Amino acid sequence: MSDEVLWLDEHRIVSLHELVEVSGLREEELLDLVQTGALPSLADPGGEITFSARVVTMARTACRLRDDFELDTRGLGVALRLLERVRDLEMEIARLRAQLPRN
């Protein structure tokens, strides 16, 4: 039998508590990154902060960068923004390359 597989995409929502558990970042670090706009959160009409599951990958990256480079949340914020820009540019390049003829 196959194991449970969760898709980390925009259709799945994770709570702040869940993000703390899977990312390894502390709650105050996550909130700091949300406040500076480096980590996008979802609108929270009920007053509870939630995230698209796509953010799990970003938060785990932030945790590794924190541990491996001893970065604080300001440094993490800059690194996450730059990595997102790189990711967007890579996707754009892939989209344009897909349209080029093979020869």
Place this chain on the structure above:
Amino acid sequence: MKYTDYYAALGVPRDASAEDIKKAYRRLAQKYHPDVSKEPEAEARFKEIGEAWQTLKDPEKRAAYDALGSRPQGEEFRPPPDWARRHGGEQSSFEDVDFADLFERFGAHRQRRGAGFGGRGASMPGQDFEVPVQISIEDAFNGTTLSLQLTMPEYDEQGHARRVPRTVKARIAPGAVDGQRLRLPGKGGKGFGGGRDGDLYLDITLKPHPLYKASGHDLYLDLPLTPWEAALGASVQVPTLAGAVNLKVRPGTSSGQKLRLGGRGLPMPRGGSGDLFAVTQIVVPEPGERERALYEELSKASAFNPRKHFDGEGS
């Protein structure tokens, strides 16, 4: 087990100061960190660097490592008798132990001592693992079940890590795209002493395909056309992942035009599908005698100038 030269991994001499080791680690970590690096083999290189750093940054572990002496990289060896006990670790048979696990034992031993559990009752969560997985575009379209052969650490009653092979099956529903991340809760490394099991993360990429190129859920396909099909229009058969379809090419079609076949791309996990774009490419054959005569006749008959917009520019 095979000896690993940690000083060589960090590119420092054996008598390097703690500060020099730290500087070397930071420099190499910035170059090879898998989250920021595009260097080939970055992940494997970063693992080596990290393993060296974890041992050499800790004075007790470094002393234990140095006591093993200097050996050629990769040499088969066993730690001398009583080596671990003399350096504050726990003695064991070192059966099925990796070189990296050897030094983790010192940390685990101290952690349990420090926690005051006397070696019993301390819990440690299992390690998370991230695994890159390549699947074909057909598998992304139809869904697939992966059978992943992994090696993960497990702990014995004393908290000693031992690498064991594991097979994890994962059903990937239709709709995965390049860069899709998936999480398998509890399928990472086993926890110790009641600690939760780690998670397994799959980082999906799509294998190159001889016909299709993917961009998100959209697919692109080169559609070669003869000059006369492009000029006169045609109905051509186009392959799609769900079977061939007929596509109408309008008269006067040029190279590079994108003809959209709606919903013929990759399926989306929550319903709907991307599109398939057939990108026209006019292919001119080596003309035979009769074809050449017809082209010459066409050339005389036509007043078409594709470079009209050059007129008056650059002269």
